Amino acid sequence: xxxxxxxxxxxxxxxxxxxxxxxxxxxxxxxxxxxxxxxxxxxxxxxxxxxxxxxxxxxxxxxxxxxxxxxxxxxxxxxxxxxxxxxxxxxxxxxxxxxxxxxxxxxxxxxxxxxxxxxxxxxxxxxxxxxxxxxxxxxxxxxxxxxxxxxxxxxxxxxxxxxxxxxxxxxxxxxxxxxxxxxxxxxxxxxxxxxxxxxxxxxxxxxxxxxxxxxxxxxxxxxxxxxxxxxxxxxxxxxxxxxxxxxxxxxxxxx
Numbered sequence: 001x002x003x004x005x006x007x008x009x010x011x012x013x014x015x016x017x018x019x020x021x022x023x024x025x026x027x028x029x030x031x032x033x034x035x036x037x038x039x040x041x042x043x044x045x046x047x048x049x050x051x052x053x054x055x056x057x058x059x060x061x062x063x064x065x066x067x068x069x070x071x072x073x074x075x076x077x078x079x080x081x082x083x084x085x086x087x088x089x090x091x092x093x094x095x096x097x098x099x100x101x102x103x104x105x106x107x108x109x110x111x112x113x114x115x116x117x118x119x120x121x122x123x124x125x126x127x128x129x130x131x132x133x134x135x136x137x138x139x140x141x142x143x144x145x146x147x148x149x150x151x152x153x154x155x156x157x158x159x160x161x162x163x164x165x166x167x168x169x170x171x172x173x174x175x176x177x178x179x180x181x182x183x184x185x186x187x188x189x190x191x192x193x194x195x196x197x198x199x200x201x202x203x204x205x206x207x208x209x210x211x212x213x214x215x216x217x218x219x220x221x222x223x224x225x226x227x228x229x230x231x232x233x234x235x236x237x238x239x240x241x242x243x244x245x246x247x248x249x250x251x252x253x254x255x
Contacts, residue, residue: 002051005044031194081105083138087114097121100132114141114160130175134160137183140206144175151175152196155188157206168210174198176228187216189228198225 012026030038053060073093079086088111090099097117103110114132120143121127130144130153139160144153153175157166170177170188176198177188184207190200201217204210219226 002048004048005041007041031196083134083136085134085138097127097129102134112160115143115158120145131177133177133179135179135183136181139183142177142179142186144173144177146175150196152191155186157186166206168204168206168208170202170204170210170213174227178228178230187228189226192222195222197222198227201226201228 007025007028009024010027011022011024013020013022014026028038028041033039072091075091077089079088081087084105085102086105086107087100087102090101092099095118097120099116099118100114101111102114103112114134115129117127117129120129124147126147126149128146128149130146130151132141132143134141141158141160142155143158144155146153151174152171153173155170155173155175155177157168158164159166170186172191172193174189174191177186179186180203184205186204186206188202188204189198190202191197192199199219199222200215202213203216204213217226
């Protein structure tokens with residue numbers, strides 16, 4: 001029988017609010033996922049887990065099929081109308097991800113595909129959609145996608161006239177973004193490179209180099225994190241807990 005791996009103890013003192021505690025396994029934290037010793041230990045843990053669960057493989061597959069059988073293979077959300085278009089989310093038989101469609105509110109038959117999650121996931125070991133939103137003028141689609149399983153979302157833009165994708169990618173975001181009222185500007189929340197805390201709000205103009213994006217707000221207190229939303233007046237607020245900051249941007253046509 002395989003011997004379970006045992007992590008080495010390496011005492012590491014951590015002091016917060018004047019209180020010190022010792023974490024014997026702090027060395028296993030590797031935000032960059034490049035430490036050879038950490039990776040070797042994780043591979044050993046995975047190998048041990050696979051070996052222990054191998055005798056139950058048939059049972060696991062049976063349980064999985066039983067659970068899948070109880071999920072409707074075809075499911076459509078209730079359509080809703082927004083700015084002259086009707087939107088719907090669909091799950092089709094055999095597909096793992098949703099299909100997002102829309103049609104003019106006055107139409108009754110033809111639907112246009114906004115985004116097919118199955119196509120977007122093709123060729124990737126992992127895929128999840130963090131969110132999508134159509135610009136106020138109905139001409140562009142912004143989507144936040146995670147291909148790494150780290151909740152680090154890339155934001156991309158699709159032209160709804162010809163279904164082409166813009167070249168620029170907004171990387172390392174929380175998936176939280178809002179269109180400005182000019183339909184050309186997007187505000188988004190960027191994560192800290194190491195802590196992964198959402199802490200910065202940037203402004204991006206579609207079609208421009210993301211390296212030129214403008215920092216609008218940065219949260220200096222790492223006990224807070226930042227989210228972003230529009231209120232009912234279509235004003236933008238970065239929203240750390242207990243705090244509200246009003247973003248005013250006449251250039252982008254929002255307040």
